[in-house]
Amino acid sequence: MLDLNKPGDLVIKTRYSPRIKLLVAVIAAVLLLTSAGLIYNYGLNRAGFERQSAEQTQQTLQDESRKMRDANRDLQESLARAQRTIQMDQAAYQDLDKSLKSSAQEIVKLREELNFYRNIISPADKKSGLRIQNLYIESAGSANQYRYKLVLIQALKHEQTILGRAVLEISGVQVGEDVVIRVPAANERPIQVNFKYFQDIAGKLELPSNFKPKRIKVSILTSSGTSMAEATYDWPPV
DSSP states (O other): OTTSTTTTSSSOOOOOOOEEEEHHHHHHHHHHHHHHHHHHHHHHHHHHHHHHHHHHHHHHHHHHHHHHHHHHHHHHHHHHHHHHHHHHHHHHHHHHHHHHHHHHHHHHHHHHHHHHHHHSSSOTOOOEEEEEEEEEEEOOOSSSEEEEEEEEEEOOOOOSEEEEEEEEEEEEEEEEEEEEEEEEOOTTEEEEEEEEEEEEEEEEEOOOTTTTEEEEEEEEEESOOOOEEEEEEEEOOO
């Protein structure tokens, strides 16, 4: 006998008709398709937003890059202008410096000439007669060979012509001994002196290779050997 009082012995199953099952399946499919469509549209919208954002970011970067290129070009142009300005200023400064140096040299030369002629016409000490104005010595290019220039003037009075000869005596050391070398030597042609206002006497001299000059004495002598003027100079560092 079937005991109805025992639970679990009776199972009642509800059966749905095929039409209901089909309806449920259709509804589920519609829901699935709707969800898929929503997800797809969301994905498209999201992708479109990100693409738009990426395009905006790219455009911003391109704008910044263009600005940086423009700024770099402007800086390069400014640098080039500054360099040209500096070069022009340097060239102008060099020209001005050369001009000033040339002017200074010209002024020194004019002063020397003015002093030269003043000593001839009106010397400061008001003494007349023969004077040794200057002696210039420079290297002749070869070892122990030199060029000299002796400048003589007659100060204040110029009624008489000065006649005579010039003698150079170079003092120095040779092989540990004091030696004096006379120019010109006794067997050489004398250095003639013949002027009324002034005279420049130029010539060359050669010293022994083992001779170290220290001083040079200039003497202006008459034809009889009487001294008319003397001057002593230190040997210049030539």
